[in-house]
Amino acid sequence: MSKQRYGALILPSANRVYADASISLMSAEMGVLDREILGGRISDLAAETLGGVPYLTFTLGDPTEREIAFLSNLSALYALFRLADDGGLHPVAVAPLDRLDDDLLTIQKYAGKTNEQFTKMLLNVTVWASASGGDMTGPGGRGRTLRIFDPMCGRGTTLNQALMYGFNADGMDIDTKDFEAYAGFLKTWLKRKRLKHTLELVPVRRERRLVGRKIDLTLGLSKDDYKSGDRRRLTVVNADTVRAPEFYAANSFDAIVTDAPYGVQHGARVQTSLSRSPSDLLRAAVPGWTRLLKPGGTLGIAWNTHVTPRSDALDILSSAGLAPLDDGPYRDFTHRVDQAILRDIVIARKPA
Numbered sequence: 065m066s067k068q069r070y071g072a073l074i075l076p077s078a079n080r081v082y083a084d085a086s087i088s089l090m091s092a093e094m095g096v097l098d099r100e101i102l103g104g105r106i107s108d109l110a111a112e113t114l115g116g117v118p119y120l121t122f123t124l125g126d127p128t129e130r131e132i133a134f135l136s137n138l139s140a141l142y143a144l145f146r147l148a149d150d151g152g153l154h155p156v157a158v159a160p161l162d163r164l165d166d167d168l169l170t171i172q173k174y175a176g177k178t179n180e181q182f183t184k185m186l187l188n189v190t191v192w193a194s195a196s197g198g199d200m201t202g203p204g205g206r207g208r209t210l211r212i213f214d215p216m217c218g219r220g221t222t223l224n225q226a227l228m229y230g231f232n233a234d235g236m237d238i239d240t241k242d243f244e245a246y247a248g249f250l251k252t253w254l255k256r257k258r259l260k261h262t263l264e265l266v267p268v269r270r271e272r273r274l275v276g277r278k279i280d281l282t283l284g285l286s287k288d289d290y291k292s293g294d295r296r297r298l299t300v301v302n303a304d305t306v307r308a309p310e311f312y313a314a315n316s317f318d319a320i321v322t323d324a325p326y327g328v329q330h331g332a333r334v335q336t337s338l339s340r341s342p343s344d345l346l347r348a349a350v351p352g353w354t355r356l357l358k359p360g361g362t363l364g365i366a367w368n369t370h371v372t373p374r375s376d377a378l379d380i381l382s383s384a385g386l387a388p389l390d391d392g393p394y395r396d397f398t399h400r401v402d403q404a405i406l407r408d409i410v411i412a413r414k415p416a
Contacts, residue, residue, distance in 0.1 A: 068124065069147040071114060072135075072138065072141050072143075073142040074087060074090065076142070082182065085400070086140045087111045088111070088396065090120055090138055090141075091109055091120055092189075094109060094122065094138060095392060097192055100193050101198055105124055109121075109122045121147065129159075133159045133161075136160045136161075139182070139185035161201055161229045162228050163228060164227060164285065167253075168224045174219065177218075182407075183225050183323070184225050186222075186323070187212070190363070191319045193362045194319050210318040211316065212318065212321060213235065213319075214233070215235070215353055216305055217235030217236060217237050219246045220249070220250075222235070222321050222323070230296065236303060236304075236305045236308055237300070238304045243302040246300065250263060260287055261281060263279070263283075264279075266278050268301065270310070275310070280299055282295050306348045318358055318361055324365050325345060342368065346365070347380055350381060350384045351383075351385075358414070359415065361413070362412065365377065365410050366407055367410070368407060369406045381412040387413050388411070388412040389413065
């Protein structure tokens with residue numbers, strides 16, 4: 065088998081701080097992909113500047129169509145090239161999963177919104193580490209329809225990325241303003257895109273008592289999909305995440321992906337005292353989230369290490385019966401967001 069050198073051109077980022085970290089973050093992301101999906105086939109991973117432009121270069125022997133499909137979904141990938149010995153760059157055709165227009169991710173602007181590239185990376189590495197990771201994509205770029213849960217979904221960036229991939233998505237958030245803003249955005253966006261769908265805001269009751277509200281969306285990723293019955297489902301519950309098991313059945317989700325509160329204030333947003341203490345929130349919520357994971361499913365959390373040390377996050381996950389993944393590339397996601405936030409990712413797997 066011949067080995068060939070490749071170069072991944074990094075996607076430009078409007079966020080300067082994130083752009084500075086994008087090479088090292090995608091290196092960690094590719095490390096997880098190689099370990100969990102590609103079987104250690106990537107070698108010589110390095111950051112290089114070619115023609116004054118940053119690339120992530122690597123060696124891979126005769127990649128299959130399925131391997132190219134996985135590489136196509138790296139969060140910061142702009143283009144992929146085969147590097148010739150004479151310095152030439154030969155484009156490699158990529159096959160990203162994206163099924164919808166990318167303004168589903170970019171059009172919303174608000175204080176505290178998570179960078180879309182980071183959200184995609186967090187979703188990627190969490191899914192790849194799960195028992196369902198190998199089913200995410202395949203030859204031609206299409207894989208199995210997974211079910212993703214974001215238990216603190218805000219205005220839906222993670223849910224929107226899951227929909228982009230053609231997954232089913234579920235979310236919860238206690239903030240009524242975020243819930244209503246996301247519902248309004250979905251209504252407007254779907255109407256403008258003329259996608260066939262049904263969207264309802266419905267009350268959720270238990271024993272005749274109102275316990276929350278829910279966005280219930282069913283859509284076709286194309287008109288033909290909708291007509292044939294090939295539809296995707298999104299739900300969002302406006303309620304406290306510690307009550308997640310009241311709204312979702314055990315063993316429901318392939319992966320749970322969330323961005324925990326950073327312990328800093330965004331604008332005038334104020335929530336409960338519990339939400340202002342990430343450690344307390346996670347200790348209260350993670351046991352319930354764990355029940356909702358399928359065996360072999362994974363929980364991926366991004367959080368601010370200034371307010372919760374990594375050791376505390378690992379302890380919370382272990383205490384809930386999960387097995388943290390805490391070596392190799394899983395230790396390489398730490399990066400600065402601003403002076404008050406040093407963000408990291410922790411991933412843990414539910415025993416099969």
